[in-house]
Amino acid sequence: MSVRKRAWTTPGGEAKTAWVVDYTDATGKRRLKTFKLKKQADAFAATALVEIRAGTHVADSASVTVAAAGKLWLASVDAAGLERTTAASYEGHLRLHIVPYLGEAKISALTIPAVRAFEDQLRTAGRSPAMVRKILVSLGTLIADAQERGLTNRNVIRDVRGRRGGSDRRQEKRHRGKLKIGVDIPTREEIKALVGAVEGRWRPLILTAIFTGLRASELRGLRWSDVDLDRREIRVHQRADRYNEIGSPKSSSGERTVPAPPIVINTLREWKLACPRRWTGKRDADGNPVLVLDLAFPNGAGKVEQLNNIVRRGLHPAWIAAGVTVETDQVDADGHQVLAPKYSGMHALRHWFASWCVNRREDGGLALPPKTVQDRMGHSTIALTMDRYSHLFPKADEADEMAAAEAALLG
Template sequence: MSHNGKSNIMLNFITQEGQTMATVRKRKWVHNGKEAEAWVVNYTDQAGKRRQKSFEKKKEADSYRVHVEGEIAQGVHVALNETVTFGAAAEAFIEECYRRHQLGDMTLSGVKGYEYRLQKYATPHFCNRRLSTITASDVQEFIDKQRLTFAAATVLGNYTAIHVLMTFAVRKRWLRRNILRDEPCKLPRKVKRSAIPDKQDIRALLEAASRLEKGENLLTFVNRLVVIACGVFGGFRPGETFGLQWEDIDWQKGIVNVRHSHTKVNGLKAPKTEAGWRRVPLTEPMRRALYQAARYWTIRAWAYGPGHRSESPKAMFSRIARAWDTLVIEVRPEDLKGFVVLTKVGKPMSATASATTFWHRLMKDAGLYDEEAKKCKFTPHALRHAAASLLIEHGLDDMNLKAFMGHASISTTKDIYGHLLPTDNRMVAATEVIAAELDATRERQISIRHPIH
């Protein structure tokens, strides 16, 4: 059994077709005067290439043999030396995402989202594992551990990032299939629908927003007026409010054209879908809020203009504060250009900035801050949901609501606001009428045939 210091014990495993797919053999050899041994799996992959892999224990070799034979039978086997580690695949995937962003196929926030989730959560867990060795059970174990620590939204986002990475690996031929597509993991339930402010909440919010506290920054005051008015009465997403330009407002026709969105990561960009481009009526509350913003920037231009003694920032802001209550000045909002909502240094704001500058304080003033949980009861995005609920309450049908909200499909509108839409009873009413008519006919027939005394 020995030859040149080596001895082999061969165990053949035969397929149903009678051909050897994989073999497990015990290999012994002498190295530097010491005897060593290992269990070797030899097999031929679906491309006809001979391969082998060694293990310390026969149990491990047998397990791998079964695994390999199953993959070869399905045509999805990838040898370890032809795949990459999870960490390497994640780096390549992020590079590809940045390239797609440069081509305009992905938003920067989308790229950053994948990058953060993979680097923060998935890569530390799977880093040095070869992609072809990761099973759906491994991913399920990762998801289950995540659910013990993180919110459902975080877990779902991390799972999505892994799923997309696996799809990318298939395109790169590092994998033959996406295991998560064939064997989906059990995931936490989707995040519950966010609470929608009711009329009482909206009234409290509007009242708190309209109060200009002594010593409060005027720019913060007018910015919050615009954000709330556009959200509640225009159904704007926060990013759409922060991307609103003065040129988008048609004061004569009473229309606001929604053409942009602004975020901290992506900057100013067009809506994701064609439906996002829409016209919103310039209601009176929106007109007043936007006029206040126009008045502020008109007064500020005057305060920064020539003819004043001091040009220090402190003097400028004091001058604006005094002029706000006393100065009579012509305001021509149609002549203004650029962003409506800006910081004190003239830069565009974002949803993140709004939370730190006025939202938390406003919610506390309105009595809508949960002191125990240390968080606001609503986010700025909830104002958009409030707008939809008010429109539904006043009879706006689902197709017009879809256009007003800028949804790409009616299914999106119904998925989000279907629980608020009134039940259409026309079908019920029609069937009841038919049933009543038929029942009446049947009663007459019965009464004729069998007179009731």
């Protein structure tokens, strides 16, 4: 490997100089790389020499652009048979966020400053901290795939994440703040009003969400075969994604059995008699369609219900009927102010279930220990449960404890 100065004259008569690193890579192919400054050439030569000895060096000319590497990555994602929702998220991150800013860059030439500039561009474009983090995770997975293909020798995203440690997540938590009763989590009074107001085909679904904490995807994929009315238990073995495709729960911890209170069981007994059945595509000897009782909360055809239908036609009207609303800037045809539900999504009910699990019995809760709460919520780790809900667990009376300790110490 040599570093030498090259001088030449342009057709216009201008004299120019540059520094060239002349070396042979691990495959025995001669490579030339040009730099404006000698210190840049020396730095590259020192790094390349170590990488060649380690068998990890990839010349820029042997690499591809981020956009090209992204196509290879998505092809491997499809071949791996990942869940359709996950594959769609990867494709969206690549098409909407990564390619517009980094698509033409050589993947082997990505540096920490380039990644930091990319982050700044995403934030300036209005991406949330959570979205920026997800995009970087996708970019890191893309680069890892390219690294395995020999298109780059390092994963710069891992270098960035390793340097920062957990600072990004801590910053995101500070930005998001703790879940608050009456803001993110419905109060007991609001839940009581909702239970009294919800009716019709949405009542069994919403009551099950309130008192079991199942995710919306788990409710949409719940089968009657997993509802044990005699043992008062609901088993979670599958879920429906946003494309209405049935798949496994989010993690192995998502597979669980959750006890259900009498109000849920009794409502489900009644609903089972009226629940729409799914046509199997077959007909009996008399030509009648053969129907089966499959999903617990299907649409009118017995198939997976759309999430937006549950929210817009079921949950929101129930909140409004319960009087749990906020004012909007809109007015109706009669000049009355339009009210909107205070809680917009199904996840608020899941948050309430968690708070119900941890609250003291004298406050109407179950007073369950953290590990049991984790199991019932289907969280992958106890850390996830505690990070999200630790502030809801009852605290000891520290003032009395301090007074007793003082008395014991000072007599």
